[in-house]
Amino acid sequence: MANAIIAAFQSVTVFVKIAGLRAAAGRQAEGDTLAKRNFVMTLVGLSLPLLFLCWAPSCAVNPVSGRPEVMLLSEGDEVKLGGQTDVQVVTQYGIYDDQKLASYLNDLCRRMGKLSHRPNLPYQFKILDTSVVNAFAVPGGYIYFTRGILASLNSEAELAGVMGHEIGHVTARHSAQQYSRAQLASIGLGLGSIFSDTFQALSEFAQLGVGMLFLKFSRDNERQADDLGVEYATRAGYDASQLARFFETLEKMNPGSDQSGLPGWFSTHPNPENRVQAVRARSMEWRERLGKGDLEVKSEEYLRLTDGLVFGEDPRQGYVEEGLFYHPALRFQFPVPPDWKLNNTPSQVQMVSKEKDAAILFSIASGPSSKEAARGFVDKTKAAVIRSGLIEVNGLPSYRLICEVRTQQGLLRVISYFIEKERRIYVFHGISSVARFQKSLGLFERTMGQFKTLSDSRKINVQPDRIRVRTAGKAETLDKALRSMGVPEKDLKEAALLNGKSLGDRIPAHTLLKVVEKGHP
Numbered sequence: 199m200a201n202a203i204i205a206a207f208q209s210v211t212v213f214v215k216i217a218g219l220r221a222a223a224g225r226q227a228e229g230d231t232l233a234k235r236n237f238v239m240t241l242v243g244l245s246l247p248l249l250f251l252c253w254a255p256s257c258a259v260n261p262v263s264g265r266p267e268v269m270l271l272s273e274g275d276e277v278k279l280g281g282q283t284d285v286q287v288v289t290q291y292g293i294y295d296d297q298k299l300a301s302y303l304n305d306l307c308r309r310m311g312k313l314s315h316r317p318n319l320p321y322q323f324k325i326l327d328t329s330v331v332n333a334f335a336v337p338g339g340y341i342y343f344t345r346g347i348l349a350s351l352n353s354e355a356e357l358a359g360v361m362g363h364e365i366g367h368v369t370a371r372h373s374a375q376q377y378s379r380a381q382l383a384s385i386g387l388g389l390g391s392i393f394s395d396t397f398q399a400l401s402e403f404a405q406l407g408v409g410m411l412f413l414k415f416s417r418d419n420e421r422q423a424d425d426l427g428v429e430y431a432t433r434a435g436y437d438a439s440q441l442a443r444f445f446e447t448l449e450k451m452n453p454g455s456d457q458s459g460l461p462g463w464f465s466t467h468p469n470p471e472n473r474v475q476a477v478r479a480r481s482m483e484w485r486e487r488l489g490k491g492d493l494e495v496k497s498e499e500y501l502r503l504t505d506g507l508v509f510g511e512d513p514r515q516g517y518v519e520e521g522l523f524y525h526p527a528l529r530f531q532f533p534v535p536p537d538w539k540l541n542n543t544p545s546q547v548q549m550v551s552k553e554k555d556a557a558i559l560f561s562i563a564s565g566p567s568s569k570e571a572a573r574g575f576v577d578k579t580k581a582a583v584i585r586s587g588l589i590e591v592n593g594l595p596s597y598r599l600i601c602e603v604r605t606q607q608g609l610l611r612v613i614s615y616f617i618e619k620e621r622r623i624y625v626f627h628g629i630s631s632v633a634r635f636q637k638s639l640g641l642f643e644r645t646m647g648q649f650k651t652l653s654d655s656r657k658i659n660v661q662p663d664r665i666r667v668r669t670a671g672k673a674e675t676l677d678k679a680l681r682s683m684g685v686p687e688k689d690l691k692e693a694a695l696l697n698g699k700s701l702g703d704r705i706p707a708h709t710l711l712k713v714v715e716k717g718h719p
C-alpha cells in the first residue's frame with residue numbers, strides 16, 4: 199500500500215478498484231463495454247455475501263491428516279468460493295495469453311490433482327500476467343502461477359514440485375482455513391453488520407476475494423505443503439529433490455512484489471527452517487516408499503516451452519518515459535509530477551508525493567457521461583461538493599469536481615477530473631489533507647489537464663522483454679557461455695540465477711540456456 203492517504207481514500211472508494219485498467223486494456227480489442235464488466239463484478243460482489251450467509255462452523259475431517267477440524271466451508275462452498283474468487287482474480291490481474299503453455303500446465307495440474315488426497319476436486323490452473331515470482335492456491339482447487347515464476351523455473355520436476363506444493367495447500371485445506379480465519383476476523387471487527395449497506399458489503403467482500411492471494415500461510419502449513427508437494431511430484435514420476443534446488447534459487451532471488459501489487463513468494467509462503475534439507479530428505483523417503491527408480495527431471499522439455507515468455511514488467515500495460523506515463527493499449531498519456539513515485543497496478547495508477555502527503559489516483563470510472571460518473575462518485579462517497587462544472591481536457595469532454603470526503607483518518611480534500619475518451623470514462627483523483635490542498639492543487643491540475651490521446655506510433659508499438667532459449671555450443675563455464683550469447687556484463691548474475699545456476703558452473707555442450715531478449719527500446 200502506497201501510503202495513509204491512499205489507504206484512507208480507498209476505504210471510502212473501494213468500488214473504484216472494481217473496474218480494472220488492465221482488464222480494460224485486455225478487452226479493448228474485443229470492444230467489450232464497461233457496463234458488461236461492471237455487471238459481472240456486481241454479480242460476484244453480491245453472490246459472496248449470499249454464500250456467506252449459508253455458512254455455519256461445522257466439524258469436518260481434514261482430507262490429509264484424517265483428523266477432525268473446525269471448518270466454515272463445506273467442500274461445495276470451497277468450490278463455489280474458488281469459482282467466485284477466480285472471476286475476480288482474472289479480472290484484476292489478467293491471464294497471460296499462451297495457449298500451449300497454459301494447456302500443458304493445466305494437464306499437469308489435473309494429473310497431479312488426481313494423485314492427491316482430494317482427487318475429485320475440479321482442479322483448474324491459470325497463468326497470471328504479472329512479473330512477480332509467486333504461485334497461489336485458492337480453495338476448491340484453483341491454482342495460479344505468475345509468468346514470473348514460470349520464467350524462474352528450470353525443469354518439469356521443479357515445476358511439478360511447486361505445483362504439488364500449491365495442490366498441497368488445497369488438499370490440506372490451508373487455503374480454506376485461512377479463509378475461515380479471515381471471515382471470523384471480519385465478523386469480530388464488526389463487519390458482520392455491513393449487510394445493512396449493500397454497497398459496502400459489495401466492496402468489502404469483493405476485496406476479500408482477491409485478498410485471498412495476499413494471505414500468508416503459517417510455517418507449519420508451509421512445511422506440510424512442501425511434504426505434500428514432494429509426495430505428489432514423486433507419485434507423478436518426477437525427481438522431487440529438484441524442488442529443493444528451486445528453493446535455493448528462490449532464496450538467492452528473494453523476489454519482491456511488482457507493479458501489479460501482488461506479493462512475492464516469501465511474503466505469502468514463509469520459509470520454514472531447514473527447508474532445503476527437509477525437501478531433499480523427504481524426496482529420498484518417497485522415492486523408496488513408492489519404489490520409483492527412474493524419476494524424471496525433464497529440463498529441456500520445460501525450457502523449450504518458455505521460449506518467448508514475456509519477462510519483467512510489460513510496457514504494453516503502461517510505462518513511464520521521461521516524466522510521462524504512456525498506456526499503449528488504451529492510447530493515452532499524462533505527465534507524472536516530478537519526483538513522485540508511480541505504481542502501475544492492474545486496476546489503478548497511483549502517484550504519491552515524496553513527502554507522502556499528497557497522491558493522485560487514476561483509474562476507470564463508470565457512468566454514461568463524465569457528469570454522471572462524477573455524480574455517482576459523490577453519491578457513493580457522500581462527498582461534500584465545493585465546486586463542479588463541465589470542462590474540456592485537450593478536446594475531450596470532461597467534468598471537474600472539488601469536494602471533501604470524510605474517511606476514518608479524517609477529512610480529505612479531493613479534486614477529480616472525469617474525462618470521456620472512446621466510450622470510456624477515465625478519472626483522476628488528486629487527494630491531500632485540507633491544509634495541504636491549495637499547495638498541491640497546481641500540481642494536481644497540471645497532470646490531469648495534460649491527459650491526452652496517445653498517437654505517437656513509437657510509443658504505442660512498444661514490446662516487452664522476452665525469454666529466449668539458446669543452445670550452448672561447447673562445454674565451458676556458464677559465465678563464458680552467457681557472454682558468448684551476448685549477455686552484457688551487468689546482467690550476467692541475473693542471467694545465471696534465471697538458469698538456476700552460478701556463473702562459475704561448468705555446463706556440458708548443447709546445454710539449453712535462457713537469456714533475456716530486450717524489447718522496449
Ligand SMILES: [Zn+2]
Binds near residue numbers: 367420423466
Ligand atoms: Zn506455500
